[in-house]
Amino acid sequence: MNKTTQTVESAATGGAFHIEDIYPLIDGGRFPVKRIVGERVEVWADIYRDGHDVVAAALAWRRESDREWRREPMTAQDNDRWIGSFVPDAPGRYVYAIEAWTDEFATWRHGFELKQKAGADLTLDALEGAGMLTKAQSGGHAAAAIILRQCEDFLQSGEVAPLLTEELKDAMAASQLRPDLTRSPLYPFVADRPRARNGAWYEMVPRSQGKIPGQHGTFGDSIDRLPDIAAMGFDVIYLTPIHPIGHTNRKGRNNAVTAAEGDPGSPYAIGSAEGGHDAVHPELGTLQDFRDFVAACKQHDMEVALDFAVQCSPDHPWLKEHPQWFRRRPDGSMRYAENPPKKYEDIVNPDFSSPDAGALWDALRDVVRFWIDQGVRIFRVDNPHTKPFRFWEWLIHDIQLLHPDVIFLAEAFTRPKLMKGLAKLGFTQSYTYFTWRTQKWELEQYLIELTSYPERDYYRPNFFVNTPDILPYHLQGGESWMFKSRVALAATLSSSYGIYNGFELLEHEPIPGREEYLDSEKYEIKVRDWDRPDNIKPYIRDLNRARRENTALLQTSQLRFIPVDDGNVIAFVKESINQTNSVVVAIALSGDVHEFWLALGDIQVGMAGDRRHVGAVENIMTGERHPLDWGGIRLRIDPARDPALLFRCLA
Numbered sequence: 001m002n003k004t005t006q007t008v009e010s011a012a013t014g015g016a017f018h019i020e021d022i023y024p025l026i027d028g029g030r031f032p033v034k035r036i037v038g039e040r041v042e043v044w045a046d047i048y049r050d051g052h053d054v055v056a057a058a059l060a061w062r063r064e065s066d067r068e069w070r071r072e073p074m075t076a077q078d079n080d081r082w083i084g085s086f087v088p089d090a091p092g093r094y095v096y097a098i099e100a101w102t103d104e105f106a107t108w109r110h111g112f113e114l115k116q117k118a119g120a121d122l123t124l125d126a127l128e129g130a131g132m133l134t135k136a137q138s139g140g141h142a143a144a145a146i147i148l149r150q151c152e153d154f155l156q157s158g159e160v161a162p163l164l165t166e167e168l169k170d171a172m173a174a175s176q177l178r179p180d181l182t183r184s185p186l187y188p189f190v191a192d193r194p195r196a197r198n199g200a201w202y203e204m205v206p207r208s209q210g211k212i213p214g215q216h217g218t219f220g221d222s223i224d225r226l227p228d229i230a231a232m233g234f235d236v237i238y239l240t241p242i243h244p245i246g247h248t249n250r251k252g253r254n255n256a257v258t259a260a261e262g263d264p265g266s267p268y269a270i271g272s273a274e275g276g277h278d279a280v281h282p283e284l285g286t287l288q289d290f291r292d293f294v295a296a297c298k299q300h301d302m303e304v305a306l307d308f309a310v311q312c313s314p315d316h317p318w319l320k321e322h323p324q325w326f327r328r329r330p331d332g333s334m335r336y337a338e339n340p341p342k343k344y345e346d347i348v349n350p351d352f353s354s355p356d357a358g359a360l361w362d363a364l365r366d367v368v369r370f371w372i373d374q375g376v377r378i379f380r381v382d383n384p385h386t387k388p389f390r391f392w393e394w395l396i397h398d399i400q401l402l403h404p405d406v407i408f409l410a411e412a413f414t415r416p417k418l419m420k421g422l423a424k425l426g427f428t429q430s431y432t433y434f435t436w437r438t439q440k441w442e443l444e445q446y447l448i449e450l451t452s453y454p455e456r457d458y459y460r461p462n463f464f465v466n467t468p469d470i471l472p473y474h475l476q477g478g479e480s481w482m483f484k485s486r487v488a489l490a491a492t493l494s495s496s497y498g499i500y501n502g503f504e505l506l507e508h509e510p511i512p513g514r515e516e517y518l519d520s521e522k523y524e525i526k527v528r529d530w531d532r533p534d535n536i537k538p539y540i541r542d543l544n545r546a547r548r549e550n551t552a553l554l555q556t557s558q559l560r561f562i563p564v565d566d567g568n569v570i571a572f573v574k575e576s577i578n579q580t581n582s583v584v585v586a587i588a589l590s591g592d593v594h595e596f597w598l599a600l601g602d603i604q605v606g607m608a609g610d611r612r613h614v615g616a617v618e619n620i621m622t623g624e625r626h627p628l629d630w631g632g633i634r635l636r637i638d639p640a641r642d643p644a645l646l647f648r649c650l651a
Contacts (some may be wrong), residue, residue, distance in 0.1 A: 001649055004339060006529065008213065008527045009066045011134075012098065014420045016429045017048070017049045017100040017101075017180075017518075018046070018047070018048050018049065018180050018565065019046070019047050019098050019182065019184045020045070020046050021046045021552075022043070022044070022098065022187070022368050023043065023045070023117040023189065024189070024453075024454070024607060026424055026453075026457060026458050027424065028487070029185060029186075029187040030041050030186035031292045031424040031425060031426075031458060032189050032426070032458075032504075033188070033457045033458065034189070034190050034192060034197065034458055035088065035189060035190070035191040035192070035193065036190040036192055036193070036194055036197055036577075037087070037088050037090060037190050037192065037264055038087065039577060040085045040086070040087050041085060041086055041096075041189070042060050042083065042084075042085045042174070043083070043084050043085065043098070044076075044081060044082070045057075045074075045081075045085075045184075046060075046079075046080050046081055046404050047074075047080060047082045047083070049100075049102070049621045053102045053103075053104075053107045053374075054102065054103045054106040054110055054360050055071075055101075055102065055103065056098045056100070056101055057071075057074065057076075057082050057084070057098060057101075057102060058071045058072065058073055058074055058084070058105070058181070059074055059084035059085070059096060059097075059098045059099075060096065060097045060098070060099055061074045061086050061087060061088075061094055061097075062094065063090075063093070063094055063557055064092070064094060064095055064188070065093075065401065066189060072085065073082050073258075074098070081207055082098075084562040090189035090191070092190075092400070092404035093188065093189075093190055093397070093400060093401065094188070094189050094190070094191060095187060096186070096189060097183050097185065097187065098183070098184040099181060099182070099183045099184075100181070100182050101178040101180055101181040101182065101475055102178075103173055104132065104176055104177075105129070105132050105169065105171060105172035105173070105176050106172075106173065108125075108129050108170060108185075108530060109127065109163075109164060109381055111590070112125050112129060112160075112164070112610060114417075126154070126163065130151060130154050130155070131286060132141045132172070132176065132190045133147050133150070133151040133163075134151070134169075135176070135177060136176050137175055137176070137177060140174065140175075141173030142171075143170075143172075143174050143175050144171075146167050146168055146392055147168065147171050147172065147499045148169045148498070150162040150163065150167075150171075150253045152624070155511075158476040160376075165632070169526065170612050171391070173288030174434060176366070177199035177351065177538065189424075190238055190400075191404075192404075192428060193405050193407075194404040194408070194554075195235070195303065196407050196429065196523050197372075197380070197460060197495055197554070197555060197556075197592070198235075198495035198496055198547075198554040198555065199235040199303065199495075199496050199499060200233060200234045200235050200236070200496075200498070200547065201234065201235070201238050201462070201464070201496070201497065201498030201499070202229050202232070202234040202237055202238065202498065202499060202501065203239075203240070203464075203467070203468070203498055203499065203500040203501060204208065204225070204229075204237060204238070204239060204240075205236045205240050205267070205283055205468070205521050206218075206221075206222045206237075206242060206527055207267070207283065207284065207519050207529065208526040209222045209224070209559075210382040210527055210530070211523075211527060212527065214262075214527075215525070216283040216284075216524065216525060216566070218283070218285045219284055219289040219292065220285065220289065221292055223293055225530070226297060226302070227466040228530055228537075229300075230300035230302060230345050231537075232504070232540045232544060232547055233303060233540070233541050233544025233548065234544065235302055236302060236303050236304075236305050236498075237297050237302050238304075238305040238306075238616065239305070239306055239307060240268075240307050240468065240522075241267040241270055241283060241309055242267070242280050242284055242290065242306070243267070243270045243276065243278075243305045244252060244272040244273075244274040244275050244276070244279060244312065244346065245264065245266070245267060245269055245278055245433070246271055246272050246314060246315035246316065246614050247263065247265070247272060247313075247315055248271070248313065248314040248315050248346070248347060249261065249336070249345040249346040250265040250268075250269065250346055251265060251266050251269070251523050252521065253513050254302050254511070254518070254519060255522075256523075256525055256599055258343060261507055262282075264523075264524065265523070266346060266347075266522050266523055267281075267349055267522070268311065268314060268522070269313040269346040270309060270311060270312055270313055271312045271313040271315055271316025271317060271318070271319075272316070272452055273315065273317075275317065276316050276317045276318060277364075277367040277617055278366075278367055278370045278371075287374070288610065290374060290375055291375060292354060292628060294374065294375040295375070296521075297516040298375075298603075303377060303378055304375070304376055304378065305378035305380050305407075305409070306371055306376045306378070306379055306380070307379075307380050307382060308367070308368065308380065308381050308382065309381075309383070310347075310350060310364060310381075310383075311347045311348070311349050311382070311461075312350065313346060313363050314327075314334075314346075314348055314633055318363070319334075320347070320560065322356070322359070322360070322363075324354055324356045324435070325349060325350050325351060325354050325356060325359075325360050326348055326349075326351055326550045327354075328353075330520065334348050334349050338347050341476055347400070350364075352387060352388050354393060361394065361395070364391075364395065365395055365398060365399070368399055369399070372399075372403055375403055377403070377407065377409075378407045378409070379404050379406070379407070380409045380411055381409050381410055381411060381427070382411050382587070383412065383643055384410050384427070385410075385412040385414045385418045385419070386472040389421060389425055391424055392425055392426065392427070393425040396408055396425070396426035396427065397426060398647060400426075402642065405426040407429065407431045407461060408426070408427050408428050408429075409427065409430070409432050410422045410423065410427035410429070410430045410552045412430070413431060413433075413470075414431075414432060419431075419432075420455065420459055423460070424458050427459070427642075428460065428583065429460045429462045429496055430460065430462065431462060431464060432461055432462065432463055432464075433446060434446070434461070434463040434464070434465075434489075434490060434493075434494070435463075435464060435465065435466070435470055435472055436465075436472060437646035438474050440567055440568065440570045440589055440590070443489070443493070443570055447493055447559060447561070447572075448455070448561075451556060451557045451558075451559050453516065454510055456557040456624050456627045460556070461556060463489075463490035463491075463494040463497040464492065464497065464498040464499070465486045465487055465490050465497070465498070465500075465503060466492070466499065467500050468517070468520060469522075470515055470516070471485075471508065471510050471516055471517045472515055473515060475508050476510045477508065478506050478508035480506060480536060481588075481639035481640060481643050482508055482535055482591070482601065483643065484539050484642065484643050485588060485609050485639065485643040487503070487536075487540060488541070488543060488585075488644035489570075489587055489644075491543045491544070491553070491645065492543075492547075492553055492558050492572075492574070492583075492585045492587070492644070493556070493589070495553065495556045496553045496556075499593055502526075502528065504535050504540055505528060505530070505532060506532075506534060508535065517571070527579075539642075542621060546646055549620070549649065550581050550583050550620065551578070551580070551581045552574040552576040552581045552582055552583040552584055553574060553579055554576070557577065558577065559572055559573075559574050560572060560574075560603075562598060562599065562603075563599065564586070565596060565597070566590060566591075566594055566595050566596045566599065567586055568590035569584065569586055569589065569594050569596055569637065570583055570586070570587050570589060571584070571586040571587075571598055572584070573600075573649070575605070577603075577606065578607070580607065582603070582614075582648070582649035583647065584598070584603075584617060584646075584647045585644065585645070585646050586635060586648075587643055587645075588637045588639045588642045588643040588644070589638075591639050592639070592640070593636070593637070593639070594636070594637045594639075595635070596634070596635060597633075597634055597635075598634075598635050599631060599632040599633050600614050600631065600633065600649075601613065601614075601630075601631025601632060603649065605649045605650075605651055606651060612651040613649065614649045615627065615628060615650060615651055616628060616650040617633065617647035617649055617650065618647060618648045618650060619645070620646040620647065621642075621646060625650070
């Protein structure tokens with residue numbers, strides 16, 4: 001075994017280094033840590049060995065598919081804690097490891113200097129140090145030249161000074177043998193593009209983007225809507241399924257078991273004689289029309305996210321082509337989908353326990369590849385917690401090896417550990433419980449959980465204020481201030497958030513007693529007046545503009561809550577990753593007028609080494625500046641006008 005690749009296990013037999021308490025790690029390295037390309041990745045570890053020899057350490061890292069390692073030195077802090085960092089320069093999957101070894105020349109030099117101060121005879125010690133120079137390996141031409149020159153100076157002069165220079169110490173550190181080099185296990189991490197961490201999502205149902213009541217919308221109609229959506233400042237257009245819809249057991253309006261003539265059915269009942277997951281619904285247009293839609297979104301600086309729902313209508317071509325992929329009941333009938341007490345008679349689920357499950361996996365992977373070829377780079381995965389975790393881990397890994405820029409959002413409203421498990425195994429972003437968090441204490445508690453270690457290193461939250469399936473009770477009153485408060489909370493607490501179309505129009509009619517929309521467009525085509533009075537599009541536009549102009553709002557982990565003596569006002573400060581931007585936010589959680597004192601005296605801004613206390617704040621929406629008085633500022637929120645205040649911090 002090459003000495004430079006000696007493992008922890010083999011080194012242990014000869015007095016290994018201990019490399020422990022490593023950060024960042026997820027479950028001991030079982031799952032990858034998530035970072036953003038171009039940003040510095042800090043790694044900490046405790047490194048020590050027996051004795052008093054000088055220890056050296058390096059951070060080794062590479063792309064998962066590469067052979068060559070890149071290395072950055074680690075520096076010792078207090079109590080054997082070492083810190084190193086590197087910057088991934090491209091999206092993709094990486095591994096890193098920590099290497100430690102004895103710096104024999106530095107150990108000799110340290111001992112020599114101690115003996116020199118004590119007045120000891122150093123003749124043999126000097127010869128010992130010079131002998132080390134003759135055993136140095138190639139650390140590069142510059143290092144070799146320094147070693148040769150210093151060795152010659154010592155031999156010619158007999159003076160020890162040439163052996164004690166800093167440049168020789170550095171040259172030997174790069175060139176000497178490392179017989180006891182110890183490497184930790186390899187630990188995975190993923191470097192994603194920035195959209196993986198931040199984005200404003202707009203969810204739309206393409207068939208409802210038309211202008212004529214009762215007429216099916218098209219991709220062309222959806223293109224016509226893009227200027228309006230772009231003007232609100234959204235980054236991602238998320239489409240509900242665009243595939244052919246089955247006829248067998250088609251659902252009627254409001255989820256009626258029997259469809260009436262002309263009912264379009266649920267877009268989640270995927271597949272008909274016109275095709276399956278790799279086809280588009282004929283009434284929406286052609287595949288070329290979809291490509292045109294993707295291109296039009298790009299012209300507006302927006303991306304397309306496609307719904308990936310692993311479920312089929314009874315009319316899906318796979319049921320005839322691959323009947324072994326589906327489970328039947330004892331009487332031979334097809335087993336339709338259920339989530340008791342809910343029943344989905346128009347949907348059947350593939351059987352992942354089928355003897356032919358490997359072919360099913362490949363087919364689903366090929367569906368994702370197909371849409372990648374059409375220009376899609378974001379997939380919102382429907383109910384991933386109902387499919388095998390090992391399948392998702394394989395699929396995401398396989399896709400991202402060839403397409404490291406692809407993003408997967410897990411739509412899973414389920415038990416917390418299942419949601420976190422999906423995030424660990426590879427989902428880029430995750431839905432959250434924000435939709436139901438309304439009280440100050442529960443919002444604070446939930447955000448502290450999401451921004452603490454280790455969740456902050458693998459769970460990227462996406463705060464949706466509503467969805468086609470969920471009309472939260474707090475929106476059912478239709479109060480403008482509440483809609484504004486909820487979208488402000490989502491847009492400022494989380495770096496990724498989303499709304500479902502109609503939110504900007506304050507749509508709020510529920511099925512009585514339930515958190516579901518009455519006359520849901522999951523089962524019918526809607527035509528809206530997107531400019532009708534009392535819409536909140538300008539408010540959403542201003543929020544998204546504030547996000548784009550303040551990078552502190554485009555990340556989630558650097559968040560700190562500020563105590564406010566009002567149970568219905570939540571306040572917090574966020575700081576950008578590079579520490580160049582800090583924003584303070586205060587949002588009303590009730591419709592009353594609120595007056596309160598916001599203490600900012602202990603908040604510091606600025607880059608490391610030049611941190612200063614906040615001296616003033618600037619209202620992001622109005623541009624007004626307010627100096628701090630006695631370390632804070634008195635504020636007033638009138639939710640009828642605006643339930644949120646956003647301030648940029650100034651030193």
